[in-house]
Amino acid sequence: MTTAIPLLQVTDLSIRVRGTSAPLVDNVSFTLNAGETLCIVGESGCGKSLTALALMGLLEGTPLQVEKGSALFQGVDLLSAKPETLRGLRGDRVAMIFQEPMTSLNPALRIGEQIAEAIREHRDMPRDQVRARALEMLKRVRIPAADKRLDEYPHQLSGGMRQRVMIAMALANDPALLIADEPTTALDVTIQAQILELMRSLGAETGAAQIMITHDLGVVAEMADKVAVMYAGRIVEAGTTAQIFDDPxxxxxxxxxxxxxxxxxxxxxxxxxxxxxxxxxxxxxxxxxxxxxxxxxxxxxxxxxxxxxxxxxxxxxxxxxxxxxxxxxxxxxxx
Known part of the structure; x- marks a missing residue:
């Protein structure tokens, strides 16, 4: 019997501030299979978001550096890949939903143009097809009057709608791996529930694996297949959702x-x-x-x-x- 190769295998990831000795993320390891959702949970400052940024190759140009480790994704080590390789993967095979959509979206560009930009970066498509795909994505994330929203600016949308736009951008190229950093932060509980249901249904529909970063155990119970609990830069417990909740x-x-x-x-x-x-x-x-x-x-x-x-x-x-x-x-x- 053959064992399926994990979609993502992270081994001994360590991150530190350049010139310091204590790692902010210390020997973090986990695996993720296609279609699974992993929730990384812990207090603010425990290294959850740093782990995600390292996987996306977004620590370049910051005081932070990956000290060691590997993150194998479909044959590519995300931690040592060349910048051009990462640019080809980001927004295509690997996508990320950032924590605060108001600061992640460009306030000077219309919603449709921002989604179109993500599509054009990785797909050679005529302009009308790109716009049609952007409209399709807005409808897919259940934004009402999607054809109207396509030509609006971020400040004209509610927080929940902006988060849906971020999800639409992330899913526009059908990624195999979706990373979501606190996707329901600053949303009221009703909108939170809608966003979580949307992500769960889209994950089932597309088959994308998901890494969800959160400090909310309610979100973990709702979304996770597997859980990694982080404290002060280290994973201190990991297992299935049932194991973590029923037998911590x-x-x-x-x-x-x-x-x-x-x-x-x-x-x-x-x-x-x-x-x-x-x-x-x-x-x-x-x-x-x-x-x-x-x-x-x-x-x-x-x-x-x-x-x-x-x-x-x-x-x-x-x-x-x-x-x-x-x-x-x-x-x-x-x-």
């Missing part, structure tokens, strides 16, 4: 789950995670979550590696499975 094993994941409000039964005060994420300039040795962790012991001064707990559920914690550690915690030596 890393203390950070447990804290995130406990901080979610519930509509079921009487609600007591939400659990909070004490302390703050360590500064990139002052990353601790060993487990980066140890200072905030209720289960920390002396062993946490060593760096834990992602270990398989079974069925591909990986956890970077010396004390996993945590239920066994909690039951035997009196035998542990305090930190």
């Amino acid at each position: 094993q890393h203390p950070y994941t447990l804290g995130l789950m406990s901080s979610m409000p519930s509509l079921a039964g009487d609600q007591e005060r939400l659990v909070t995670i004490p302390g703050t994420v360590p500064s990139p300039a002052n990353m601790p040795d060993g487990c980066r979550f140890a200072a905030r962790c209720p289960f920390a012991t002396g062993r946490c001064k060593e760096t834990p590696l992602l270990q398989d707990q079974g069925a591909g559920h990986r956890v970077a914690c010396w004390h996993a499975p945590v239920e066994n550690f909690a039951a035997n915690s009196r035998d542990e030596v305090p930190a």
Whole structure:
């Protein structure tokens, strides 16, 4: 029996600020198969967006650099590919929806022209066919009166419509991989639900794999096939959505789950995670979550590696499975 080759295989991706020693993203690895949705979840500043920008080849010209790692996509290493190779892939086989559509769209260009630009970059088509494709994409993302919106400017559209335009631009060339960075940020809950439903249905329709970056566990539960939980630049837990939600094993994941409000039964005060994420300039040795962790012991001064707990559920914690550690915690030596 042959094993399918992953659409994207990221191995040991590390990113740092030039001239510094502490990596902002540290040895991140994951795989994504065609048609799957991976949600990368964590607090602001944990390295989620940096990971996406590195995969898109958008760190050039910034103080950041990829220190090491590989990201194999359809035979191409996205982290070491030549600029002209990346230009050929971006917007075609790999596309990205950025976090804030008002700043991502060009305020001086009409909506139709912006979608057309993405098409012309990768397709040799007559002008009327390009415009017809742009109109088709606006209809595909369910923008009402699409023929009218085609000639409007971004400021004439609502936030939800602008986000739909971003999705239309990203999907215009039928990419195999779609990366979405906080695609529902700053949208009200009704529009958020519509955007998520749109992305889910378009993903099923096109077969595109998706990487969705979010801090919202509700979005994760709604969209993900697989989940990677990041903390301070490292993946601390990874598995299927069911594994992460039904059997969280890393203390950070447990804290995130406990901080979610519930509509079921009487609600007591939400659990909070004490302390703050360590500064990139002052990353601790060993487990980066140890200072905030209720289960920390002396062993946490060593760096834990992602270990398989079974069925591909990986956890970077010396004390996993945590239920066994909690039951035997009196035998542990305090930190």
